[in-house]
Amino acid sequence: MTAPRSRHLAIAVLALAVLGVLGVVRQSRRASQVPTVDEALASPAAAQTSGARFDRVIVLGIDGVDHGLLQAWMDEGLLPNFRRLAGMGDFRPLRTSMPPQSPVAWSNFITGMDSGGHGIFDFIHRDPRTLLPFSSMSEVKPPAATIKVLGVKLPSHINLPGSDYLLPLASGTTENLRQGKPFWQTLGEHGVPTVIHRAPVNFPPVEARQGRALSGMGTPDMQGTLGTYAFYTDNPPPGYESFSGGKIFPVDVYHGKVQARLYGPPNDFKDYDRIQRRTGVKVAYQERKASMPFTVYVDDENPVAKVVIDGKEVLVEEGAFSPWVEVDFHLLPMPGIIRWAWHDLIGVTGMVRFYLKSTHPDFGLYVTPVQISPMHPALPISSPEGYAAELAETIGPFYTQGLPEDTKALDRDIFNNDDFMKQAGLVVDDEKRMAQYELERFRNGFLFLYYSVIDQIGHAMWRTMRGEETHPAHHPGVDDPYVNVYVDIYQELDAMVGRALEHVDDRTCLIVMSDHGFSSWRRAFDLNRWLLDHGYLALKPGVAPTSVSYLQGVDWNNTRLYGIGINGLYVNQLGRERYGIVPPGPQKSELLREVAAKLAAVVDPVTGQRPILKVFLNEEIYSGPLAEKGPDAQIGYNRGYRASDECAVGEVTDAVLSDNTRRWSGDHCQDYREVPGVILANIPIRKPDPALTDLAPSILTLFGVPVPEVMKGTPVF
């Protein structure tokens, strides 16, 4: 993907001296004016601004903590540290975003604005010109076709004569698609040092004066995806070719030996057009990635194997994860010495862990998505750039992918419950080590620590909870032993709250909050099927509904509404959508009112419940210059219901309502009133109905920093 893109090879040689000197001058000038992060964090007076109530504010951002569950388990005495914190100050439900999806909710938290201000409306957005969906959080773009150097236009690649290789001269870009200024940048401008750990929708992390940041949710793996595992087996499951979120590689075990390849980032050094012209064969998508051969030696007698990759040997026991292994993907074939000297230019480093699922009778080896290595990051995962490496040196390597819990492997039976819980445990371990390290050296300013595990285990293991025995995805016997995993993980987090409480004194404010709550997800609603059945969406002649993929096959000349994203409903608007037919204005408003009323009246014949409580029109819930970029309406699903997976990416199934039999059995992409998050603090909360958008103004005010006018929220303390 990009280490080579992140360097400017030829121009670097020319400009090195000039830029280097300028850089040194700039650095030294800065150094004389601004204290380093370490100096700022260590200085007792550094964080104080006039009107500051506290020297230190710590926020533990725990994704997915549900108000109802937390209250119940606190009442049962299962969560003593949460209870203690609530007793010191307050505990309230926290109004979430609509839709209550993590990227939207955390963007509300980060900017103090709603989606109309920060521009994140769903995990999935669509481009009205192409009508194709894309990930809303970040984008990794290849280099442009041409670059300008000192005003002269040059091609961005040089062909290496007589070979199938190109030499890129320009860098690609990584772009955080969230708009709006994070409140910690404002803190930095007022002299408050900040440490931001794994905040969602912060990739690449924004720079803040006297700030350190490590990116979180939205950070891709080395393949540029949100996480693609690999599984090597001699007994591939049926239909494995179409598995999503992972690649299954059939292999042979021959005389105890398996030979395979590990795939990494797309290789932009190869001239695929030339290869295609030369061979007459189109290069397959998978083969456009850089890869690394590896060999597995399977022990004849014991459940153990040795993996040999990139000159390293790793022993793996059945049912156990290996340590992290760095792998250097070479993008250009070069002699060893040049490869070594030029690694940063012609190679990229990734990092994986191996999990030996089984050796006999079937061989199965799981490999994590190839992570951006924190020791040698190919993409900007931290700010300053060296912070990720500094962390890794101190606490050891860690997952860098945005949401590392591998729910996709669990969904496809590559992991069973036990495998998944082991892997999620590795993430908890990362979170603990990071928290401990930062809490112990935190003296002043603002510290944010993010925890993903309650959210991810909630999604994946909800079906195992007490009371979920009738969930369509519940399998008695298999799931029963895991009945307590969810409360157990709440207790793990309770212990982390306890560790944070050890660092609280009268000059410290501790806030524990979540972005949304949780609910069961038992029934899936296919909005596009409903729109098709009710004449709002049409298909081209001869197109079967189930063959529609990514909205391809839709007859746009006769389609007024379509669904894409988990909650989004869009009008096929004239002048905005590529083939729009509905004029903006009264006709559009009337259409939306009509469909909103009909959708809210739908009754599920199986349960007798209404799958949709309310359809929220864009203008009801968003304000700000970016509101018009969002869906025209957001579907507020009832508890127990959510959009079908297919509908979210613009597909159509054969039924409006169906059972959710996936292991991804809990969810929160519902009516925001049904799934509030939580806020606890060691000081009283004065605002009766605190919301996520209130937190940024609240934290600024705790430091005596003026609240920017663009923020919609108001202080809660």
Place this chain on the structure above:
Amino acid sequence: MFGGGHKVKVSDELYERIVKYAKLAGYSSVDEFVLHALEKQLAQLEEAQSDEDIKEKLKGLGYLG
């Protein structure tokens, strides 16, 4: 060189090759050949973008099965 008022500059050498292959392939004009070639290339790119790249990027999202 194209309808719609948009012009594209190509080198003499490339233009000569375009003329040669347009004739060889039986196109009625250079414009027809160039438009067809561009449409074909764009369709390929759009297909690759939609089918593989986009799917792969989105499907890692646990929310989607």
